[in-house]
Amino acid sequence: MKPAAASPGLLLVAVVLLCAVLSWVTFAAATSMPRMGLTLLASPDGTVVTVASVDLSARIDNPGIVPGAKLRAIGTVPAPGSAPADPIPLEADDVRPEPDSLDTYAALDAFYARQSMLAAILAQPSVMLYLVNPLTGADYTAVAYPKSSPWWTLPSGFWVQFLTGIAGTLIAGWVWALRPRALGPIMFALTAVGLIGATATSALYANRELAINGDWFATMTPINHAGSLTFGLAIIGLFLSYPRPLVRPRWLLVLPLALLVAMGLDLAKIGAGPSQLYLWVALETLAIFITIAAQWWSTRRHPSDRAALGWIGLSVIAGAGSYTLLGAAPVVLHLPFGVPQSHVTGVLVVIYVGLALGLLRYRLFELGRWAYRILFYTVGALLLLTFDAVLVVTLDLDSAPAFGLALVTVGFLYLPLRDWLWQRLTRSRQIEDHQLFAAAIDVAFAPSRQDSAIRWRDLLVRLFDPLELAEADAGAAQPSLTSDGLTLFLPAIAGAPALRLAYPFAGRGLFAPEHLQLANQLVTLTEHAEAGRAAYTRGVGEERRRMARDLHDDVGARLLTGLHTADTATRPILQAALSDIRAIVSGLSGDEASLDRVLAETRHETARRMEAAGIALDWPVNDIPGDTIQLDYRLHKALTSSVREIVSNVIRHAEASTLAVSLDLDGDRLALHFADNGIGLATTALAGDSQGFGLRNLRHRVEDVGGRLTLANTGKGTAIGLDIPLRAIVPTPDRGPSVLPEALGSAP
Amino acid sequence: MNTSPQTGLCLLVEDQPHTRDWMLGVLDSAFPGLRVATAGTLKAAHQWLDTNGTKLTLAVVDIGLPDGSGVDIVRRLAAEFPDALPVVATIYDDDAHLFEAIAAGARGYVLKDEEANLLVGYLKRIESGEPPLSPSIAHRMLAHFRGPTLARPDTSGLSPRETEVLTLLARGMTVSEAATRLGLQPQTVASYVKVIYQKLNISSRAEATREALKRGLA
Numbered sequence: 001m002k003p004a005a006a007s008p009g010l011l012l013v014a015v016v017l018l019c020a021v022l023s024w025v026t027f028a029a030a031t032s033m034p035r036m037g038l039t040l041l042a043s044p045d046g047t048v049v050t051v052a053s054v055d056l057s058a059r060i061d062n063p064g065i066v067p068g069a070k071l072r073a074i075g076t077v078p079a080p081g082s083a084p085a086d087p088i089p090l091e092a093d094d095v096r097p098e099p100d101s102l103d104t105y106a107a108l109d110a111f112y113a114r115q116s117m118l119a120a121i122l123a124q125p126s127v128m129l130y131l132v133n134p135l136t137g138a139d140y141t142a143v144a145y146p147k148s149s150p151w152w153t154l155p156s157g158f159w160v161q162f163l164t165g166i167a168g169t170l171i172a173g174w175v176w177a178l179r180p181r182a183l184g185p186i187m188f189a190l191t192a193v194g195l196i197g198a199t200a201t202s203a204l205y206a207n208r209e210l211a212i213n214g215d216w217f218a219t220m221t222p223i224n225h226a227g228s229l230t231f232g233l234a235i236i237g238l239f240l241s242y243p244r245p246l247v248r249p250r251w252l253l254v255l256p257l258a259l260l261v262a263m264g265l266d267l268a269k270i271g272a273g274p275s276q277l278y279l280w281v282a283l284e285t286l287a288i289f290i291t292i293a294a295q296w297w298s299t300r301r302h303p304s305d306r307a308a309l310g311w312i313g314l315s316v317i318a319g320a321g322s323y324t325l326l327g328a329a330p331v332v333l334h335l336p337f338g339v340p341q342s343h344v345t346g347v348l349v350v351i352y353v354g355l356a357l358g359l360l361r362y363r364l365f366e367l368g369r370w371a372y373r374i375l376f377y378t379v380g381a382l383l384l385l386t387f388d389a390v391l392v393v394t395l396d397l398d399s400a401p402a403f404g405l406a407l408v409t410v411g412f413l414y415l416p417l418r419d420w421l422w423q424r425l426t427r428s429r430q431i432e433d434h435q436l437f438a439a440a441i442d443v444a445f446a447p448s449r450q451d452s453a454i455r456w457r458d459l460l461v462r463l464f465d466p467l468e469l470a471e472a473d474a475g476a477a478q479p480s481l482t483s484d485g486l487t488l489f490l491p492a493i494a495g496a497p498a499l500r501l502a503y504p505f506a507g508r509g510l511f512a513p514e515h516l517q518l519a520n521q522l523v524t525l526t527e528h529a530e531a532g533r534a535a536y537t538r539g540v541g542e543e544r545r546r547m548a549r550d551l552h553d554d555v556g557a558r559l560l561t562g563l564h565t566a567d568t569a570t571r572p573i574l575q576a577a578l579s580d581i582r583a584i585v586s587g588l589s590g591d592e593a594s595l596d597r598v599l600a601e602t603r604h605e606t607a608r609r610m611e612a613a614g615i616a617l618d619w620p621v622n623d624i625p626g627d628t629i630q631l632d633y634r635l636h637k638a639l640t641s642s643v644r645e646i647v648s649n650v651i652r653h654a655e656a657s658t659l660a661v662s663l664d665l666d667g668d669r670l671a672l673h674f675a676d677n678g679i680g681l682a683t684t685a686l687a688g689d690s691q692g693f694g695l696r697n698l699r700h701r702v703e704d705v706g707g708r709l710t711l712a713n714t715g716k717g718t719a720i721g722l723d724i725p726l727r728a729i730v731p732t733p734d735r736g737p738s739v740l741p742e743a744l745g746s747a748p
Numbered sequence: 749m750n751t752s753p754q755t756g757l758c759l760l761v762e763d764q765p766h767t768r769d770w771m772l773g774v775l776d777s778a779f780p781g782l783r784v785a786t787a788g789t790l791k792a793a794h795q796w797l798d799t800n801g802t803k804l805t806l807a808v809v810d811i812g813l814p815d816g817s818g819v820d821i822v823r824r825l826a827a828e829f830p831d832a833l834p835v836v837a838t839i840y841d842d843d844a845h846l847f848e849a850i851a852a853g854a855r856g857y858v859l860k861d862e863e864a865n866l867l868v869g870y871l872k873r874i875e876s877g878e879p880p881l882s883p884s885i886a887h888r889m890l891a892h893f894r895g896p897t898l899a900r901p902d903t904s905g906l907s908p909r910e911t912e913v914l915t916l917l918a919r920g921m922t923v924s925e926a927a928t929r930l931g932l933q934p935q936t937v938a939s940y941v942k943v944i945y946q947k948l949n950i951s952s953r954a955e956a957t958r959e960a961l962k963r964g965l966a
Contacts, residue, residue, distance in 0.1 A: 552812065552839075552840065556840075559861075560764065560839055561764050561766045563861055575861055578839060578861045582840055597883070599920065600887075600920035601883050601920065603921075604882055604883045604922070607920070607921070611922065612869075621916075621919050621920065621925075
């Protein structure tokens with residue numbers, strides 16, 4: 001059984017406590033170091049130690065020290081009356097911040113030994129300083145009184161390194177506390193372990209005044225090395241497992257093995273010397289870039305993973321970029337404000353923030369454009385620096401004109417290129433307002449609700465090209481983004497249900513805020529268009545009802561009066577006219593009728609008439625799925641009138657005693673067969689010559705809607721076939737210009 | 749009908765003189781000996797009812813009258829003179845025109861453009877308790893009885909058999925065809941139809957008023 005996972009809060013408290021303990025230890029060590037209050041630097045020629053500045057709180061006997069004085073040696077202050085002991089001359093290497101840049105292990109051992117000697121002198125209550133006056137060149141001595149330094153007097157380099165370590169640890173600890181079992185955050189937490197190990201030790205020894213105990217030094221340096229290596233290896237591990245796992249987890253065990261090998265060589269003092277650490281770091285950096293590239297490839301079909309990698313890539317670019325700017329720019333441009341190497345460590349915090357955001361997958365869908373923007377600015381700045389350096393080195397120009405020249409060149413060459421790239425990347429992601437309007441109208445004014453829904457889906461597919469388009473539970477009335485921009489929710493509209501679009505742009509991109517804005521616009525426009533259409537339809541309905549009422553009340557009443565005063569010859573004509581008005585009125589009051597309703601009415605009417613005429617009707621009631629088939633008014637009227645006319649013919653002319661009607665529904669065609677047992681049609685009628693007025697009208701009516709009428713004498717009567725398409729061949733309303741966006745483009 | 753229409757009193761409400769004369773002939777053929785009073789307007793019909801309503805046995809009412817809808821007369825007959833048989837005469841048999849009339853209490857309808865001999869037959873059938881029911885009206889009734897607005901299903905809901913009959917009629921069958929399909933006597937099916945008419949009237953007295961107002965027909 002797994003142990004219950006500790007709550008994120010508890011883990012976070014543990015991380016904070018750990019940081020507090022480490023801070024306390026580091027502070028205690030830093031403040032206990034005796035300091036004289038001097039800032040010492042190696043001279044530019046690398047031979048002498050110079051006093052760069054003197055702290056105001058420094059207690060030094062007359063004649064004091066002016067900045068720029070050379071410190072030749074330090075020694076103990078002799079007891080009163082006794083001769084002064086031999087002082088220890090200083091070497092430039094003594095103030096070297098990082099001893100690992102020494103060439104050989106022998107040199108390193110000598111360095112540690114000298115540190116111990118110097119530290120022993122500095123541990124005395126007073127120290128004799130052997131100085132050279134920078135103005136006169138005269139040797140003189142002064143006495144300094146080293147004391148433990150309170151925290152506010154610690155050098156700024158210490159603070160930057162110390163705070164970077166703590167901040168990195170807190171950030172990584174926070175991410176890890178949220179997801180303590182995921183491989184990515186575990187690796188991230190390990191980077192912080194390395195980071196704090198490296199920065200805490202480096203903060204102590206690199207910011208020493210002159211010397212600390214060589215044994216301490218020899219203890220802290222390996223911790224620093226192990227920390228640096230762990231940091232790099234853990235980042236490699238992170239990119240091997242996040243966002244996509246690149247290797248099986250057990251291969252990650254290679255990483256601690258590499259650490260053991262490197263540290264083993266370092267501690268056993270085997271190899272090229274202390275500076276081989278830089279070789280390891282360079283290898284790690286290379287490996288990091290390779291794993292990032294592998295991740296980039298591996299996430300090509302996983303847009304949200306790609307976006308998470310984007311945060312990380314962004315932070316690495318920004319971090320590396322500002323590192324170069326802060327560290328290298330002053331050197332290249334000869335600017336007066338150099339930033340010490342220890343201060344540049346602070347840039348690591350940027351990378352930590354980026355890594356944290358990437359691991360927590362924070363607002364991934366908003367990242368795209370920012371990543372590109374920052375990339376462009378960083379590339380621009382780096383180009384400027386590089387070009388300037390090239391000018392200074394190769395053409396031997398002064399830095400000021402070189403910088404101006406570089407600025408002009410980069411301005412003319414890079415900025416247009418950048419703009420062009422930016423346009424390429426963001427091109428045609430906008431859809432013009434008039435296109436949007438046309439699209440909304442197109443959806444809202446489709447011939448039917450089903451067509452509206454189909455057009456709506458088509459439009460969405462053309463706009464966003466999603467891999468998945470599924471119905472969703474009706475939720476909010478507004479479109480919204482979910483799952484880091486992987487899915488877009490759209491409310492029910494235009495006869496279509498609420499939809500969820502996933503994996504836009506064929507799975508190569510994410511929905512960005514501008515896509516959400518587009519969807520919002522589209523929904524609003526379509527709603528307006530639908531409201532307009534509804535108002536229009538209402539108006540049409542009102543008008544039709546008025547016409548129907550007029551037909552009913554005026555024309556119908558007159559025809560009825562005519563009918564009741566007419567002779568037998570005119571009577572059928574008036575009855576037919578009334579039938580037509582009846583069909584027109586019902587056609588006017590509703591636009592579409594379902595096939596089964598139309599057939600039921602037709603059958604009912606036929607049955608009534610056959611009953612009255614004393615003819616037996618054989619018309620089985622079919623179980624056709626007629627309610628899903630809608631007939632528009634023209635088809636409805638053609639079908640009804642045709643059947644009425646055929647039945648009239650049977651009643652008047654056929655002299656039949658039975659009529660059989662059968663019905664076939666084949667796809668989108670309806671076939672009706674009428675067979676009576678009467679005297680049959682005249683041969684001339686069959687040949688199409690002297691067809692009666694009714695038959696000719698009938699044929700016209702049927703052919704008008706794309707149907708077919710067949711007449712035949714069976715020998716036992718007449719057979720009439722009526723074949724009618726269920727979709728009227730009617731000119732559809734103009735759909736307007738075919739819209740859109742072949743390339744709405746994919747998300748960055 | 750307690751009083752046979754042969755000897756009863758009929759009110760014919762029809763505004764067109766020619767149609768009125770024609771209908772008088774039809775009524776005479778259907779029910780010889782029936783005394784028929786006529787009215788050309790809603791107002792005249794109401795006045796006639798005020799004095800002679802209690803003696804009425806049959807009423808043939810046109811829906812479209814110059815001063816209003818004949819459905820008003822039907823409603824009054826159903827409420828005040830249950831002995832009278834209200835029949836609607838119209839030229840339209842679609843649900844929009846007839847449903848309100850049936851809901852208001854009409855016990856049958858006839859189409860005025862039918863041949864006189866057919867009309868005689870239909871009127872006789874209605875009188876003997878076999879009212880007609882077209883598929884569109886049957887559909888409308890089915891929808892009505894399934895509808896959520898029904899207030900008292902126990903008294904005015906349809907029985908399964910009645911629903912069955914209504915469904916067959918809605919698919920275009922005649923009463924006798926439906927009877928054959930269900931293995932019943934045509935008279936039995938006809939009586940179901942009659943009950944359906946009455947249930948619609950009961951269940952939709954209030955509702956029909958509202959519906960009619962909404963459609964602007966009342």
